Amino acid sequence: MDEGLNYYIFCPHETGNDAFTMTLWNVQQVIEWSDTISKASNVSIVFGLRPQWIENVQTSLKTIQLKLEQLASVGIRYYILCWDDSPGAGTNAQMKLQR
Numbered sequence: 001m002d003e004g005l006n007y008y009i010f011c012p013h014e015t016g017n018d019a020f021t022m023t024l025w026n027v028q029q030v031i032e033w034s035d036t037i038s039k040a041s042n043v044s045i046v047f048g049l050r051p052q053w054i055e056n057v058q059t060s061l062k063t064i065q066l067k068l069e070q071l072a073s074v075g076i077r078y079y080i081l082c083w084d085d086s087p088g089a090g091t092n093a094q095m096k097l098q099r
Helices: 027-039 057-073 092-098
Strands: 007-010 044-049 078-081
16 A cells, blocks of 8 residues: 555454354355455455454464454455453453463
8 A cells, every 4th residue: 555544444343142253254244245355446454353352372363363364365464353342351361362
């Protein structure tokens, strides 16, 4: 990107059982996001992931890796990890696991 603000940061807030950012999408959602990315002329989409509480580092990393692979498959190349509103994220134990 050479000029201006050409980034759209998409980071929906998780609600209840709707783990949209971390759950792998179904075929229809992949098609819809592929279509969205193809229409985003000169705009890079930054997708916010909300991994939530880390119980097991290896499991959490694998979940994040799978989601990043899916994002890349539809053309999303930029992402951020959002720990800001995870319950207990401010504890020393969680912050150590998030590093």
